[in-house]
Amino acid sequence: GRGEAGKEPESESILSGFKTSNILRDSAREKNIFVHGKLADQDAVVILEKTPIREDNLPEIFSGSRLKLEMKNDIYSTYRLQVPPHLNEIKTTVVCPATEKHVKKYQRQDSFLVEETGKDYQSITLPYIQKQSFSVQWVYNILEKKAEADRIVYEDPDPKVGFVLLPDFKWDQKQVDDLYLIAIVHQRDIKSLRDLTSEHTPLLQNIFQKGKEAILQRYNLPASQLRVYLHYQPSYYHLHVHFTKLGYEAPGCSVERAHLLSDVIQNLQSDPDYYKNRTLYFPLRADDGLLSKFKEAGRL
Amino acid sequence: GRGEAGKEPESESILSGFKTSNILRDSAREKNIFVHGKLADQDAVVILEKTPIREDNLPEIFSGSRLKLEMKNDIYSTYRLQVPPHLNEIKTTVVCPATEKHVKKYQRQDSFLVEETGKDYQSITLPYIQKQSFSVQWVYNILEKKAEADRIVYEDPDPKVGFVLLPDFKWDQKQVDDLYLIAIVHQRDIKSLRDLTSEHTPLLQNIFQKGKEAILQRYNLPASQLRVYLHYQPSYYHLHVHFTKLGYEAPGCSVERAHLLSDVIQNLQSDPDYYKNRTLYFPLRADDGLLSKFKEAGRL
Numbered sequence: 001g002r003g004e005a006g007k008e009p010e011s012e013s014i015l016s017g018f019k020t021s022n023i024l025r026d027s028a029r030e031k032n033i034f035v036h037g038k039l040a041d042q043d044a045v046v047i048l049e050k051t052p053i054r055e056d057n058l059p060e061i062f063s064g065s066r067l068k069l070e071m072k073n074d075i076y077s078t079y080r081l082q083v084p085p086h087l088n089e090i091k092t093t094v095v096c097p098a099t100e101k102h103v104k105k106y107q108r109q110d111s112f113l114v115e116e117t118g119k120d121y122q123s124i125t126l127p128y129i130q131k132q133s134f135s136v137q138w139v140y141n142i143l144e145k146k147a148e149a150d151r152i153v154y155e156d157p158d159p160k161v162g163f164v165l166l167p168d169f170k171w172d173q174k175q176v177d178d179l180y181l182i183a184i185v186h187q188r189d190i191k192s193l194r195d196l197t198s199e200h201t202p203l204l205q206n207i208f209q210k211g212k213e214a215i216l217q218r219y220n221l222p223a224s225q226l227r228v229y230l231h232y233q234p235s236y237y238h239l240h241v242h243f244t245k246l247g248y249e250a251p252g253c254s255v256e257r258a259h260l261l262s263d264v265i266q267n268l269q270s271d272p273d274y275y276k277n278r279t280l281y282f283p284l285r286a287d288d289g290l291l292s293k294f295k296e297a298g299r300l
Numbered sequence: 301g302r303g304e305a306g307k308e309p310e311s312e313s314i315l316s317g318f319k320t321s322n323i324l325r326d327s328a329r330e331k332n333i334f335v336h337g338k339l340a341d342q343d344a345v346v347i348l349e350k351t352p353i354r355e356d357n358l359p360e361i362f363s364g365s366r367l368k369l370e371m372k373n374d375i376y377s378t379y380r381l382q383v384p385p386h387l388n389e390i391k392t393t394v395v396c397p398a399t400e401k402h403v404k405k406y407q408r409q410d411s412f413l414v415e416e417t418g419k420d421y422q423s424i425t426l427p428y429i430q431k432q433s434f435s436v437q438w439v440y441n442i443l444e445k446k447a448e449a450d451r452i453v454y455e456d457p458d459p460k461v462g463f464v465l466l467p468d469f470k471w472d473q474k475q476v477d478d479l480y481l482i483a484i485v486h487q488r489d490i491k492s493l494r495d496l497t498s499e500h501t502p503l504l505q506n507i508f509q510k511g512k513e514a515i516l517q518r519y520n521l522p523a524s525q526l527r528v529y530l531h532y533q534p535s536y537y538h539l540h541v542h543f544t545k546l547g548y549e550a551p552g553c554s555v556e557r558a559h560l561l562s563d564v565i566q567n568l569q570s571d572p573d574y575y576k577n578r579t580l581y582f583p584l585r586a587d588d589g590l591l592s593k594f595k596e597a598g599r600l
Contacts, residue, residue, distance in 0.1 A: 013367070014367060015362045015363075015365065015367060015381075016362060016363050018362050020358055020359070020362075023355055026352070026353065026355070027352075028352035029329075029330055030329055030330065030331075031330075031331045031350050031351070031352055031353060032353065033353040033355070033358075035358065048353055048361070048381065050331050050350040050351075050353065050388075051331070051350075052326070052327075052328035052331055053326065053331060053332065053333040053348055053350065053390075055323055055326070055333070058320055058333075058335065059320070061348070061390075062315045062316060062318050062320075063315075063316050065315065066312060066385075067312055067313070067314060067315060067392065068312075075395055075396060075397060075398070076393065076394070076395055077393070077394045077396075078391065078392065078393050078394075079314075079391075079392040079393075079394070080389045080390075080391065080392070081315075081348065081389060081390040081391070081392040082385035082386060082389055082390075083385060083388070083389075083390055084385070085366070085382035085383060085384070085385060085388070086382060088350075088383070088385070088388055088390070089380045089381060089382055089383075090353075090361075090380075090381040090382075090383055090388070091378065091379075091380065091381075092367065092378065092379040092380070092381040093376065093377070093378050093379075094376070094377045094378075094379070095375055095376055096375060096377075097375060098375070110525060110546075110547065111525070111546045111547045112524040112525060112546070113523075113524050113525070113526070113527070113546055114524075115562070223413075224412040224413050224414075224600060225410060225411070225412060225413070226413070227413070227554070227555065227556050229555055246410075246411045246412070246413055246556065246583055247410065247411045247583070249549060249554065253554045253555055253556075254527070254549065254553045254554060254555065254558070255527065255529055255553055255554065255555050255558035255559065255560055256527050256546065256553075256560065258554070258555035259555065260555055260556065260581060262415075262579075262581055263581070266578070266579060278566070279562075279566060281560060281562055281563070283546055283547070300524060
């Protein structure tokens, strides 16, 4: 068979032998599809995604294409346009052999909204976080300039209110439209929103103020076009703040996960222990270990 | 020229005479582009959007396509796939002749975050809303069963805590993945979040409870998979609540515009006048009349 060691399949035809077993995920909005199947007897995941329409291709698309009228009503008409293949490619990613972990990663997962009281945090969430002991070594590497030092956009080195501001990995920095930066605090003992009290308002105000100034200076984007927020739950338990461009639907900016930094500061000013006692809501994926803990505790 | 009255251009070639003047908007994520230009001396807007990848086309795509290797690293490889044109059409919409209003509508607009204190609401926002006197006749038509009566999913007719629940226009109701319903209250004197006080918590709790039950019964979707929230600013000033499926990135569910109903109830319980006094943040488009008012008042 084609899968034998040492034999590299021809790239031109590799997918003609692909046998689909199931669709892991697809998005009509983003025009992509994640397909699980077999490639020469090996498990494989094939990801197809249509490419963005490029402005510089427009003249050729308009002149060299075939149109089929679908509907005409007053000044509006719709067509199906057939374009020469080289102007309309599909980005294809093949993972082969794919492990069970890959398949699970790409599988669409339902999310469930969890209601966490201050007590739930102490009895369910905190023990879970501590037991997992997720490594944040990569964060310390950034703070200590052992990694990504060249990516730093701004730093305030103060150990109490200081932070490092750098682009998020999701942002390719090629256009300001999808601007995404992260401010990581120098203090190492603040896991998340839940640990914040009024003693941290100087830290939060410093990040808010200096982060906005640094972004104006570097990217010429005024503060009024920024969305500045924290996640709860965060994806790692070392306090950090997200800066994204308003109007860009950044992943994780929905109301059920994001907390505006301005609101956080306001809340701590009106109640120093607001985030210790407040009931917080957040989504967890069906396969999240923390969700099982909430279920075991009869909280879902 | 081709634009003369009575002469219908051939649909097959209509775009070959299109002269692009500028790009109004495009989205790399959604693979669309909005182009302004001239079609036979008339102003026109042409909208191109790639079509979703259909599962039933996959066998033909895999067998009949050409692949070009871009990158190979361990188990991962990426390709550019060239597909027969009939499997990879582009949806094309032509608006011709297009008015200035069309062009403005499709033009990308920057958004700006406005900071509104309780005082700003009284001195800037409220007078603006009252002066505009946006009609909510269509809302009253729904409440009085003069329109859309067949679309109602659930009603509690109580004049004090009652509401009507119906699908939002954005939802085609064909799949639960992008579920979107609206609860419209029977009370007619609550314009928005700003008008809510602790006297409204029975109303809000009633909507929360009965709305969730109705959705479970009709769509078999449990409350833990719902995102229930209000908008501030709302798009019309008669109190309504949004119910969308968790995991569906519904337009307007971002943290800068959405307020979780659970949080609203919690806030009113801890402070009856919370929304009268609280500073609220919301985005406004560059061409929004209310934004001009905030600028005139020196608040932006």
